[in-house]
Every structure is written in structure tokens, then in C-alpha cells.
Amino acid sequence: xxxxxxxxxxxxxxxxxxxxxxxxxxxxxxxxxxxxxxxxxxxxxxxxxxxxxxxxxxxxxxxxxxxxxxxxxxxxxxxxxxxxxxxxxxxxxxxxxxxxxxxxxxxxxxxxxxxxxxxxxxxxxxxxxxxxxxxxxxxxxxxxxxxxxxxxxxxxxxxxxxxxxxxxxxxxxxxxxxxxxxxxxxxxxxxxxxxxxxxxxxxxxxxxxxxxxxxxxxxxxxxxxxxxxxxxxxxxxxxxxxxxxxxxxxxxxxxxxxxxxxxxxxxxxxxxxxxxxxxxxxxxxxxxxxxxxxxxxxxxxxxxxxxxxxxxxxxxxxxxxxxxxxxxxxxxxxxxxxxxxxxxxxxxxxxxxxxxxxxxxxxxxxxxxxxxxxxxxxxxxxxxxxxxxxxxxxxxxxxxxxxxxxxxxxxxxxxxxxxxxxxxxxxxxxxxxxxxxxxxxxxxxxxxxxxxxxxxxxxxxxxxxxxxxxxxxxxxxxxxxxxxxxxxxxxxxxxxxxxxxxxxxxxxxxxxxxxxxxxxxxxxxxxxxxxxxxxxxxxxxxxxxxxxxxxxxxxxxxxxxxxxxxxxxxxxxxxxxxxxxxxxxxxxxxxxxxxxxxxxxxxxxxxxxxxxxxxxxxxxxxxxxxxxxxxxxxxxxxxxxxxxxxxxxxxxxxxxxxxxxxxxxxxxxxxxxxxxxxxxxxxxxxxxxxxxxxxxxxxxxxxxxxxxxxxxxxxxxxxxxxxxxxxxxxxxxxxxxxxxxxxxxxxxxxxxxxxxxxxxxxxxxxxxxxxxxxxxxxxxxxxxxxxxxxxxxxxxxxxxxxxxxxxxxxxxxxxxxxxxxxxxxxxxxxxxxxxxxxxxxxxxxxxxxxxxxxxxxxxxxxxxxxxxxxxxxxxxxxxxxxxxxxxxxxxxxxxxxxxxxxxxxxxxxxxxxxxxxx
Numbered sequence: 001x002x003x004x005x006x007x008x009x010x011x012x013x014x015x016x017x018x019x020x021x022x023x024x025x026x027x028x029x030x031x032x033x034x035x036x037x038x039x040x041x042x043x044x045x046x047x048x049x050x051x052x053x054x055x056x057x058x059x060x061x062x063x064x065x066x067x068x069x070x071x072x073x074x075x076x077x078x079x080x081x082x083x084x085x086x087x088x089x090x091x092x093x094x095x096x097x098x099x100x101x102x103x104x105x106x107x108x109x110x111x112x113x114x115x116x117x118x119x120x121x122x123x124x125x126x127x128x129x130x131x132x133x134x135x136x137x138x139x140x141x142x143x144x145x146x147x148x149x150x151x152x153x154x155x156x157x158x159x160x161x162x163x164x165x166x167x168x169x170x171x172x173x174x175x176x177x178x179x180x181x182x183x184x185x186x187x188x189x190x191x192x193x194x195x196x197x198x199x200x201x202x203x204x205x206x207x208x209x210x211x212x213x214x215x216x217x218x219x220x221x222x223x224x225x226x227x228x229x230x231x232x233x234x235x236x237x238x239x240x241x242x243x244x245x246x247x248x249x250x251x252x253x254x255x256x257x258x259x260x261x262x263x264x265x266x267x268x269x270x271x272x273x274x275x276x277x278x279x280x281x282x283x284x285x286x287x288x289x290x291x292x293x294x295x296x297x298x299x300x301x302x303x304x305x306x307x308x309x310x311x312x313x314x315x316x317x318x319x320x321x322x323x324x325x326x327x328x329x330x331x332x333x334x335x336x337x338x339x340x341x342x343x344x345x346x347x348x349x350x351x352x353x354x355x356x357x358x359x360x361x362x363x364x365x366x367x368x369x370x371x372x373x374x375x376x377x378x379x380x381x382x383x384x385x386x387x388x389x390x391x392x393x394x395x396x397x398x399x400x401x402x403x404x405x406x407x408x409x410x411x412x413x414x415x416x417x418x419x420x421x422x423x424x425x426x427x428x429x430x431x432x433x434x435x436x437x438x439x440x441x442x443x444x445x446x447x448x449x450x451x452x453x454x455x456x457x458x459x460x461x462x463x464x465x466x467x468x469x470x471x472x473x474x475x476x477x478x479x480x481x482x483x484x485x486x487x488x489x490x491x492x493x494x495x496x497x498x499x500x501x502x503x504x505x506x507x508x509x510x511x512x513x514x515x516x517x518x519x520x521x522x523x524x525x526x527x528x529x530x531x532x533x534x535x536x537x538x539x540x541x542x543x544x545x546x547x548x549x550x551x552x553x554x555x556x557x558x559x560x561x562x563x564x565x566x567x568x569x570x571x572x573x574x575x576x577x578x579x580x581x582x583x584x585x586x587x588x589x590x591x592x593x594x595x596x597x598x599x600x601x602x603x604x605x606x607x608x609x610x611x612x613x614x615x616x617x618x619x620x621x622x623x624x625x626x627x628x629x630x631x632x633x634x635x636x637x638x639x640x641x642x643x644x645x646x647x648x649x650x651x652x653x654x655x656x657x658x659x660x661x662x663x664x665x666x667x668x669x670x671x672x673x674x675x676x677x678x679x680x681x682x683x684x685x686x687x688x689x690x691x692x693x694x695x696x697x698x699x700x701x702x703x704x705x706x707x708x709x710x711x712x713x714x715x716x717x718x719x720x721x722x723x724x725x726x727x728x729x730x731x732x733x734x735x736x737x738x739x740x741x742x743x744x745x746x747x748x749x750x751x752x753x754x755x756x757x758x759x760x761x762x763x764x765x766x767x768x769x770x771x772x773x774x775x776x777x778x779x780x781x782x783x784x785x786x787x788x789x790x791x792x793x794x795x796x797x798x799x800x801x802x803x804x805x806x807x808x809x810x811x812x813x814x815x816x817x818x819x820x821x822x823x824x825x826x827x828x829x830x831x832x833x834x835x836x837x838x839x840x841x842x843x844x845x846x847x848x849x850x851x852x853x854x855x856x857x858x859x860x861x862x863x864x865x866x867x868x869x870x871x872x873x874x875x876x877x878x879x880x881x882x883x884x885x886x887x888x889x890x891x892x893x894x895x896x897x898x899x900x901x902x903x904x905x906x907x908x909x910x911x912x913x914x915x916x917x918x
Contacts, residue, residue: 071108071130073106073107074101074108074133074134074137075137078138083146083401087142087143087144088144091435091456092372112130113130114130117133120132120133123140123166141170143171145400145413146400146401148387149398172408174408183481184485186467187486189214189216189464190463190464191489192254195490206441210404211434212463213404213407213463214241214369214432216411217414217430218333219248221333221414227291230330233294234330235297235311235333236298236333237335238335238340239300242297246279254492254493255500256509259506280512280693281509282297296314296511298310299692301684301685304340305347309652310658310685311334313651315332317655320597327362332364332365333364338374349647352394352395353652355395356640358599359599363422365417365418365430366392366427367429367430368389368432370431373436373453376439376450387399387431389429400417401433402433404435405434405463407463435457519696522729526729530783530784531751531784533744534780534782535780536780537780539588547587548567550624551624564615567580570773576779581779583613586613587630589635589750590634591630593633595636596635597653598665599639600666600667601642604641608764608767613637647678647680649678650667664746668704669717671717672703672717673717675703686731691730696756697757699758701759703761703762705717706766706806706858707807707859716863716890719859723865729834731758736830737766737809737830738774739779740779741830763807764807766810786829786839788830790827798823798847802824802825803840803855805865811858827843833872835872835873853878855882856882858884861883861885861886862886864883884904
């Protein structure tokens with residue numbers, strides 16, 4: 001084997017096969033092998049295979065052939081590991097990696113440097129000396145751009161990348177005019193930050209200084225993408241460099257930004273606003289090529305990476321709505337921080353969503369503004385991986401590491417990323433390696449934790465001045481060019497500053513305002529007003545027929561056939577269950593021109609097998625969506641089983657609802673408390689976005705909830721957490737008990753002229769409970785009921801009034817029936833927020849002979865809705881509370897203990913002397 005050690009295992013195992021393939025069709029083998037075979041004629045020798053080594057007629061492969069193999073291995077070495085030896089770090093020495101790329105590593109020697117090798121063909125330079133081949137490899141793979149791509153499994157992508165890199169040795173080739181434009185954008189970035197630093201001393205702005213080349217890179221991306229047919233851009237980024245991006249890329253007036261710096265109050269009284277580097281922006285502009293483009297930068301909280309999920313959802317909504325024939329016309333751009341992209345698990349969730357049917361957006365361009373530091377944490381303490389971008393390898397995405405000081409290299413890398421995305425519809429990552437001039441914010445002292453690094457940074461020139469010196473040496477600009485650029489730009493900023501100080505209030509332009517022109521804002525009073533959700537019976541009958549009949553020419557599992565056919569039976573027998581409430585709500589909305597998007601874990605059939613919105617053909621697993629077969633001009637019904645993610649998927653669906661207010665967007669948790677995994681989305685977006693960012697959103701969250709002895713993690717949807725976030729008019733929280741109420745609630749969500757997030761605690765055991773049915777007339781002519789009074793008892797006979805919500809009502813109803821207690825009224829509170837105080841007080845007044853008012857819940861006292869009732873209803877302070885005792889866990893794991901506690905609460909509802917048994 002020793003004499004064949006120059007061949008790696010893959011080459012050895014396939015050498016004969018490759019040569020035979022080459023003889024039949026030269027174009028069918030990889031370029032490196034094609035070039036190799038072209039340089040040597042093996043026709044005179046018979047090469048075969050014995051074991052795993054190459055055998056020929058001769059006893060030893062000629063030395064010059066061995067050398068060619070070794071040069072091929074050297075070329076592959078640069079392709080695989082060249083990124084480790086680049087000049088990409090502007091302020092630190094790179095870590096040392098072994099083995100190196102020295103020729104000796106590949107079985108070559110210094111005496112081979114002047115020998116010519118055909119392997120040069122693979123670089124597009126023809127037969128060249130080893131010295132020249134290495135020179136080209138160094139320029140391509142080890143200069144200001146390091147490229148990782150050899151792990152990609154698609155040969156077409158690898159060949160495309162290699163061809164792209166070989167052109168001009170992966171070096172930028174810009175005209176003098178283009179170079180001056182890059183300098184202009186660099187100057188805007190540098191001058192903007194220095195202007196703010198002078199005018200607003202000590203104020204936080206999270207400057208871009210050290211990574212200013214982001215601005216010409218984004219400018220190039222947008223301009224060139226428009227030439228490739230991109231019409232809309234949606235970008236997400238955290239605070240670092242955001243103000244410069246808003247002004248110099250998205251066209252937000254510096255005057256508005258100065259008003260925000262001055263801390264003026266807002267024009268709107270019902271709007272609390274947010275810090276200036278969190279606000280979103282939408283604008284339209286004409287590109288340099290005359291293309292009209294729409295630019296969006298999404299609002300974001302300080303929870304780094306969260307906005308990425310929202311951006312992907314916004315993009316998908318736009319693609320579904322306007323560009324279904326060519327989704328690539330909407331381009332998502334996500335700007336990360338180096339510490340965040342490697343430290344935040346959400347990024348992994350997003351990467352895994354990138355190629356899934358329900359979430360793909362035809363490729364995202366990821367840009368890392370790499371400061372080499374996270375707050376004060378050194379990069380060596382921030383990740384275990386070699387690079388912060390290593391998460392991109394999960395989906396075999398190419399990664400480019402670029403020296404941020406080399407503005408032309410940065411722009412060149414951005415063009416590569418754009419071309420790859422447009423060609424292959426896949427993600428690509430750019431690691432923009434720079435530094436952070438100041439501390440985490442401008443008032444921080446970075447030398448406390450990185451004294452050596454910041455000593456180097458203090459002496460380092462900014463990218464504009466570095467680039468200007470280069471252009472001056474090339475004769476592209478003269479000596480006074482940069483000073484004139486800076487003066488013109490800062491004069492304009494001065495004028496903007498003067499204008500901003502003439503206004504008293506800050507005006508916030510809503511994000512994606514055009515998508516929301518038909519909608520109004522709503523305060524609490526409006527949220528409590530009834531909305532017409534009626535729908536003709538004959539229309540319901542038509543929809544029921546469609547969703548009850550599977551194609552006759554296809555074979556289905558018999559149980560599924562019976563289940564689908566039972567829908568018609570329910571309709572005919574006037575007993576509609578929970579699944580029919582959903583199907584008929586979706587069907588009627590689709591008929592009225594709305595779209596429906598539904599995603600979450602196992603939502604196609606439903607976790608509890610009640611929904612079956614997607615039916616599989618038994619022998620082929622073809623998917624049948626009956627709700628898309630109602631009529632020719634109906635809306636689109638989209639439903640997707642999600643990956644096992646809450647944070648990423650909720651963020652995505654929230655973004656989708658943000659961009660598409662005429663789509664009913666639903667996310668369902670497998671079990672209600674699984675929503676905990678998306679808590680940041682709930683806190684930062686769902687409950688607060690309208691106050692912070694002037695953004696409405698109609699996302700619906702379905703959270704299965706109910707105590708049925710299934711343990712701590714499958715009982716409570718933790719409604720107390722959602723209710724604690726309720727304030728004034730920020731969202732709806734519901735706990736429905738009848739199919740009709742669920743039906744009208746879903747329709748109400750879309751028929752309203754405003755949008756609010758809607759949290760619904762949905763049942764589990766009630767999905768098939770014999771009492772949980774509604775009539776067709778209740779669907780057709782009814783409306784959503786915020787409370788449901790007791791229709792059985794006589795008001796004058798009632799001594800105890802029990803207010804209850806959700807599934808617990810049916811447990812109490814069963815007990816009342818057994819006890820024959822006609823003196824107990826059960827009043828259901830279906831809407832928990834905004835709390836229908838008027839109806840609750842009317843119920844109390846109605847039962848004037850009652851001397852015992854009870855709040856009953858199956859949850860422990862520190863959970864559920866009890867504390868919410870105390871906060872929002874003064875009368876609740878006098879209610880007798882029938883609950884479990886306070887517990888740390890939502891429910892007991894023992895079914896015996898759980899049943900005992902549950903029954904104890906029920907007993908106490910009907911007999912106040914049994915309080916000890918809880």
C-alpha cells in the first residue's frame with residue numbers, strides 16, 4: 001500500500017471507474033479529474049481494480065503521475081482548508097492551524113515548484129508550474145476572502161462555486177466609477193457615526209464603527225438583486241449598526257432619527273414607542289437601474305436573533321400572496337452578531353426550516369457583523385465551534401469569511417452570495433470580520449475586559465480611510481476627494497438636525513403600512529363590541545358536503561373514510577362537534593376570500609386525531625386537502641406539520657400574520673404548555689408589538705388545556721402567564737366550551753376591521769364529549785358569546801352562582817346532575833380578556849337570591865384565571881375561590897392523586913364545608 005499512499009481512499013476506490021466514465025463521456029466527471037485525465041494517456045496501460053488499490057500492467061505508477069495526484073490533493077487541500085489561512089482578521093493575529101498548506105504536507109517538495117503540472121487546468125490557468133499554481137491558490141482561497149464549501153454534496157453547486165472563484169482568482173474587478181460609489185457609501189457610514197458621536201455625546205447608538213463596509217455591501221446587494229428580478233427585500237437585524245442602515249440604505253430621514261435622539265414625545269397618545277434602534281421601516285425606491293423596489297426592515301426587540309424568524313414569516317407571506325410563480329422575487333436578509341448566531345438556539349431552528357415546504361423562502365442571505373466579542377465576552381468563551389457561522393453547515397450552505405477592512409472584497413463576497421442564492425434558491429452566509437470600536441454601547445469601557453484588543457483598535461484606521469488610500473494610490477481619486485465627500489454629507493446632516501429641532505413631536509411611520517390600509521386600530525371598547533359572523537345554512541351545507549366526501553377513485557384507510565363521512569352525518573343530525581366547528585369556520589372564510597394558514601406540530605391530523613385536514617391516500621400517501629376543493633374562487637388553505645420547534649415556528653407565523661392581515665394565521669401547540677418554548681415571542685411581539693411598534697397582528701394560538709390526569713406537562717397551558725400579559729387592548733384570551741362559540745370566534749377574528757392576537761385554550765377530552773355539540777342554526781345565525789349563562793336553572797331558586805371557564809364546566813355540570821342541585825347556577829366565562837365585566841355583573845344581579853358567589857377552576861390557586869379575575873373585577877375579591885391549593889407543578893403525576901384533588905375542588909364548589917379535601 002505504501003507506493004499508493006498518495007491516493008486517498010476515495011480516489012483509490014473509484015480511480016478505474018472514473019477513468020472508464022471519462023472515456024465514455026469526459027463531461028460527466030468532475031473538472032479536476034477531467035483535467036487530470038486530459039493530461040495523460042492511459043490507453044496504453046490496462047488499469048483494473050484489486051481490493052482497494054489501483055493495479056496496472058506496470059509494477060508501479062510513473063512518478064510524474066504520482067506527482068499529478070499529489071498536486072490535485074494540494075489543490076483540494078486549499079479548497080477544503082484554505083479558509084483557515086486567510087488574511088481576514090483586521091485587528092488580531094489568526095489562530096494557528098495544523099497541518100499547514102505547505103507543499104510537504106502533500107508529499108511534494110521545494111524541488112517540484114518549477115515543474116509544470118496539468119492539474120492547473122482545474123483552476124482555469126492551464127498547464128502551469130507548481131509555484132504558479134500555489135500563487136493562484138493563495139490568491140483565491142487565502143487572501144481577504146475565505147470560502148467554505150467542500151462539504152456541499154451537490155456536484156453542480158461545487159462546480160459552480162469553483163468556476164465562480166476561478167474567475168479573476170476570486171478577486172474583485174470594479175470600474176473606477178464603481179470604486180468611487182463604494183467609497184461614497186463607506187463615507188456615509190463613517191460620517192454618520194462620527195456625526196452622532198459629536199452631537200449626542202454619551203447616548204447609546206450601538207455604532208457600526210469597525211464594520212462600516214456593511215453599508216456598501218447592502219447597497220450592492222439591493223441594487224444588483226433588483227437586476228436579477230428581486231422586487232421586495234425584508235431584512236432583520238439587531239441594534240448594532242441599525243441606525244446607519246436605516247438612514248443610508250433604507251432611506252429613513254436623519255431628521256426623524258434626530259427627533260428620536262432628542263427624546264421627544266410621540267404624536268399618538270395610544271402608542272408607547274420603543275428605542276430608536278428597535279423601530280422598523282418600510283420604503284420604496286428606484287434602483288440605479290430604474291427598477292422599483294420595496295424595502296422593509298422589521299422592528300425587533302433586544303432579544304438577539306428573534307427577528308430572524310419574523311422576517312422569514314413576512315417573506316413567505318409576501319411570496320404566497322404576490323409571487324407564488326417566482327418566490328425568489330422576495331429576498332430575506334438577516335444580519336446577525338457573531339456571539340448571537342453561535343449562542344442562540346433559534347438560529348439552528350431557522351436553519352432547519354430553510355428547506356421545509358411550510359417555511360422555505362427560496363434562500364436567505366445571512367450576514368454576520370462580526371465584532372469578535374459578545375457584550376464583554378471574548379469569542380473564545382462564546383463558542384466551541386471554529387467559526388460563529390458553523391451552524392450554516394447544517395444545511396450545507398456555503399460560508400464566506402471576509403476582512404471587513406477590505407471594502408472591495410466585502411462587496412465582491414456579497415455579489416457571490418446573491419448569485420448563489422438566485423441560482424440555487426438556498427441559504428448562504430457571509431462572516432464580515434471586523435471589530436467594535438467602542439464598548440457594547442458608547443458609554444461602556446471595553447478595556448476592562450479586552451485591554452490588548454482595544455489597544456490595537458485605538459490605533460487602527462477606519463475602513464473608509466484605508467480604502468481611500470488604496471484609491472488614491474491607484475489614481476481613482478485625488479487628495480481632497482474624501483474631505484469633500486465628508487463635508488457634503490455632514491452638511492446635509494446638519495440641515496436635518498436643524499429641521500428636526502423645529503418639531504415638537506416624533507412621528508412613527510408604521511411598518512408595512514400599505515398592507516394595513518384597510519384596517520383600523522381598536523381600543524378595549526371596540527374589542528368588546530359584537531361582530532356579525534352569521535353565514536347562510538345552504539352555504540354551510542355545501543361546505544359540509546365537500547369536506548365529507550373523499551375521491552372515489554382513490555383508496556383510503558377504512559377508519560379515515562368513516563371519520564370523513566361522519567361529518568355529513570353530524571350535519572344532517574344537527575349535532576356539530578369541535579372538528580366541524582373548525583372545518584366550517586375555515587371553509588366559510590375561504591369562501592369569503594380569506595386565506596388560512598395553519599402550522600404546528602402534528603396539526604394536519606391534530607394531536608388528538610380530531611382534525612384530519614389532510615387525508616393520506618393509503619397506497620401512495622398522496623395528500624388530499626378537501627378544504628381546497630370548496631369552489632373555484634375560494635381562498636387558499638395552507639396547513640403544515642411543523643418541525644419540533646415552538647420558538648422559531650411561532651416567530652415565523654407571527655411574521656406571516658404581520659404581512660398578511662387577510663389571512664387567518666394559526667399556530668397550534670401540541671400541548672398548551674409547549675408554548676413556553678416560544679415565550680420570548682409572546683413577551684416581545686405578541687403581547688407588546690402594537691404598543692411598541694404600532695403593529696397590529698392577528699396571529700391565533702391554539703393551546704390544548706384541561707386537567708385529565710395526564711401529568712404536569714400535559715394539563716395546563718399556563719393560562720396565568722398569558723393573562724398576566726394582558727393590558728388595555730393588546731390581545732384576546734379565550735376559553736371556549738361549545739363548537740358554535742369556537743366557530744364564531746374564528747370567523748370573528750377575520751371579520752373584524754382590526755387585528756389583535758388571539759389566544760384560545762382549546763379542549764382535549766371535549767373534542768368528542770357527547771355534550772359538546774352545537775346545532776347548525778347556532779352556526780348559521782348565532783354569534784360569539786363572551787359569557788354563557790345557565791339556561792336550565794330558575795334564577796329565583798339559585799343560592800350559589802359559580803363562574804367557571806373551559807372544560808371544568810362539564811365536570812361541574814356532571815356533578816350537579818348527580819346531586820340534583822337546581823339551586824346552583826353555572827355561568828361560563830368564555831372570554832377572559834378583555835374581561836366582559838358588564839355581562840358578569842348582569843349575571844350576579846340576575847341571581848338576586850344567591851348569597852354564595854364562587855370562582856371555580858381546576859388549576860391550582862396560583863395558576864389559571866383566578867388572579868386575573870381578582871385584578872380585573874372588583875367583585876371577584878368577594879368570590880369564594882374553589883381551586884386546588886397552590887402548587888409548584890401544574891398537576892400531580894399520580895392519576896390517583898390527581899383525581900382526588902380534582903374531585904376535592906368539585907366537592908367544595910357544591911359544599912363549602914369540604915374545603916379541607918383539596
